[in-house]
Amino acid sequence: MALRKLTNVLDTFVDDEYSSDEEEEIDKEVQANPEKPCYYPAQIEMAAILKKRIDTIMSYYHNIPRLSDVFNDVEFVVYTARYRMLSDQTEKRICHPDAGVLSREELESRDDCNGKKRMFMYVRSQETETHFEELKNDVQEKPKTLFVIIADECHWGITKDKEKKPSAHNLFINEWCKDNSPKNAFVVQISATPFNLLTQNSRLPLVKCVLLNDKVSTTLNDYEAGDLVVLEREPNLEEHVRKNSKEVELHVVHWSEVELKNFETGIRMKLKSALRIEDAPYQYLHISSNGKLGVTSSEHHATDFIVQGSHGIVILKVLATNEQQRAKPLTINTDAQGNLEATVAPHDQQPTKFEVKLDSGVGVVAFGSCENPDLYIAVDEHGRVALQAAKVERRCGVCILKPKHDIARVAFEFYIDQSGPVEVDLVGETVHEFKLLPKHHYFF
Numbered sequence: 001m002a003l004r005k006l007t008n009v010l011d012t013f014v015d016d017e018y019s020s021d022e023e024e025e026i027d028k029e030v031q032a033n034p035e036k037p038c039y040y041p042a043q044i045e046m047a048a049i050l051k052k053r054i055d056t057i058m059s060y061y062h063n064i065p066r067l068s069d070v071f072n073d074v075e076f077v078v079y080t081a082r083y084r085m086l087s088d089q090t091e092k093r094i095c096h097p098d099a100g101v102l103s104r105e106e107l108e109s110r111d112d113c114n115g116k117k118r119m120f121m122y123v124r125s126q127e128t129e130t131h132f133e134e135l136k137n138d139v140q141e142k143p144k145t146l147f148v149i150i151a152d153e154c155h156w157g158i159t160k161d162k163e164k165k166p167s168a169h170n171l172f173i174n175e176w177c178k179d180n181s182p183k184n185a186f187v188v189q190i191s192a193t194p195f196n197l198l199t200q201n202s203r204l205p206l207v208k209c210v211l212l213n214d215k216v217s218t219t220l221n222d223y224e225a226g227d228l229v230v231l232e233r234e235p236n237l238e239e240h241v242r243k244n245s246k247e248v249e250l251h252v253v254h255w256s257e258v259e260l261k262n263f264e265t266g267i268r269m270k271l272k273s274a275l276r277i278e279d280a281p282y283q284y285l286h287i288s289s290n291g292k293l294g295v296t297s298s299e300h301h302a303t304d305f306i307v308q309g310s311h312g313i314v315i316l317k318v319l320a321t322n323e324q325q326r327a328k329p330l331t332i333n334t335d336a337q338g339n340l341e342a343t344v345a346p347h348d349q350q351p352t353k354f355e356v357k358l359d360s361g362v363g364v365v366a367f368g369s370c371e372n373p374d375l376y377i378a379v380d381e382h383g384r385v386a387l388q389a390a391k392v393e394r395r396c397g398v399c400i401l402k403p404k405h406d407i408a409r410v411a412f413e414f415y416i417d418q419s420g421p422v423e424v425d426l427v428g429e430t431v432h433e434f435k436l437l438p439k440h441h442y443f444f
Contacts, residue, residue, distance in 0.1 A: 038093060038098050039093075045258045045261055046257070046258050049257050049258065050188065052228055053228070053250070055067065056250065057186075057250060057251070058186075060207070060230050060233070060250065070144070071144055071145060071146040071184065072145070073142075073144065073145040073146070074145065074146050074147075075138070075142075075145055075146070076150060077118055077120065077135065077147075077148075077150070078090060078094070078119050078120070078150045078152060079120050079121070079150070079151050079152065079169070079172055080152040080153055081122060081152070081156045082123055082156075086152075087119055090119060090152065091119040095107065102118075117131070121168075122153075122169045122172070123168055124167075124168045124171070128172070132172055132175075135147070135149075136175070139182050139184060142184070143182075143184055145184060146186060147184055147185045147186065148186050148188065149172075149173070149176060149185065149186065149187045149188070150187075150188050151169070151172075151173050151188070151189040151190065152190050153190070154189035154190060154197065155191045155194055155196055155197060157169040157170065158170055158173075158196060173187060174203070177203045192255075204252070205251070206249060207232070207249065207250035207251065208231045208247060208248075208249065208250070209228050209247070209249070209250050210229050210231060210237075210241075210242060210247050211228055211246040211311040211312070212224070212225055212227050212229060212241070212245050212311070213244050213245050213309075214244065216238075218234050219236065220233075221234075225310065226310070228248075243373070244313055244353060244370055245311065245313065246311040246312035254358075254359070256358035256359070259358060260312045263312075263314050263356065264308070264309070265308070267306070267307045267308070268304055268305070269305055269307060269365075269416045270284060270285075270299065270302045270303070270305070271284065271302075271303075271305060271365070271414040271415075271417070272284050272285075272299075272302070272417050273295065273379040273411050273413075273414055274415060275379055275380075275381065275409065275410065275411030276411075277381055280297075281297040282297070283295035283383060284296050284297070284299060284301070284417075285302065285303055285305070285385065285414070286301060286303050287318050287342045291330060291341045291343055292341060292342075293332075293341065293385040294385060295379055299417065302417070303318050304318065305317070305318055306329060309353070313353055313354075313356075313370060314353065314354055314355075314356050314367075315331060315352065315353055315354070316331070316332040316352075316367070317330060317331050317332070318330045330342035330344060331344070331351040332351070333351060333352045334352050352369070352370075353370040354369060354370060355369075357399065359398065359399035360399050360401070360413050363416050364413050364414070365413065365414055365416055366399075366401060374389045374404065375388065375389055375390075376388065376401060378390070378411065379411055380409060380410040381410070388403065388410060389404040389405060390402060390412050
């Protein structure tokens with residue numbers, strides 16, 4: 001199913017009426033238009049990521065290697081927050097004839113007002129509770145049907161209400177998180193602010209996985225690049241494979257996973273240090289003519305970096321500033337002393353690989369060393385650029401990098417300025433603007 005575009009809109013509360021202008025705007029947005037489809041490439045990419053995650057979860061918990069081996073049909077229902085405009089917008093997109101979500105027969109039955117209702121808000125009412133009981137019965141009576149329950153704005157009302165009764169969300173969603181839950185019911189929860197769900201008391205266990213960056217064979221399986229591997233299933237996976245792979249949680253799909261795909265062809269970006277010093281301008285990363293990394297306060301003199309790699313494991317390239325080297329892009333490497341430098345890497349030398357960290361907010365990036373996960377590219381208050389040790393703290397779902405040792409003020413994060421997709425072979429060509437998507441989490 002194509003995921004709908006998640007937008008930030010000022011919705012109207014369920015008990016309020018919204019203007020005809022707003023309703024007309026919804027209709028315009030979902031009208032068939034070949035130049036503006038009802039979904040976008042990033043949504044298709046995210047749907048593919050979610051499908052891969054569902055496959056892995058079903059294999060891990062139920063030993064189902066392929067969904068088609070067990071299920072012959074799919075049903076779904078969507079719950080969303082108690083905003084009428086949000087609910088109507090979602091339903092209109094689901095019912096768009098170009099979306100491919102509903103069959104032609106179901107679309108025609110909806111036109112006759114006899115179609116099955118797919119959309120419900122987090123409201124306890126006779127209708128929602130009746131539907132919920134019917135849904136539970138269907139799950140029990142149709143073991144060959146996979147039921148996908150989508151909880152949009154899933155942070156909404158997850159606890160008991162003021163009367164100490166289970167809230168609507170608590171009833172409709174947590175029902176499927178109990179022990180011995182049916183294997184043919186799958187819950188996808190979506191939120192831009194999932195902090196009250198991602199806690200140490202979460203019902204979602206922490207299951208570590210890696211997205212493989214290269215082909216690898218173990219005593220149990222042969223894997224392709226891009227495969228998702230549950231680490232406890234492969235305890236003998238070699239350490240260098242883990243270091244060169246992106247680590248993820250089985251039950252959490254971060255918003256940045258779609259963005260990481262953009263690095264496969266290369267992303268061109270200027271990097272502005274997040275370090276703030278009183279009465280001093282922000283510092284941009286800059287490569288000197290002899291390949292040394294430093295900083296400049298001038299955006300005009302800031303270096304354009306080309307960041308390229310798969311599954312979050314990347315190398316950094318830059319345009320050569322030396323006329324004798326201008327034919328080839330330079331690659332960031334570490335010298336014998338561990339310092340960063342930009343050189344034309346010889347064929348027998350592997351370029352230094354970094355793991356892209358996009359957990360500090362939209363438009364903010366950090367680069368961790370794959371060889372030593374404690375080290376990150378950093379800028380200190382003296383303008384020195386180097387790999388420095390950092391400790392990672394998570395607050396409300398956001399990563400905060402702090403120095404491990406008592407050193408000068410330092411920042412490990414960089415703001416992305418003037419970034420755009422680019423083929424590495426076309427370094428120096430004009431590129432189009434690249435924008436990060438709103439931050440959303442999907443978890444199961």
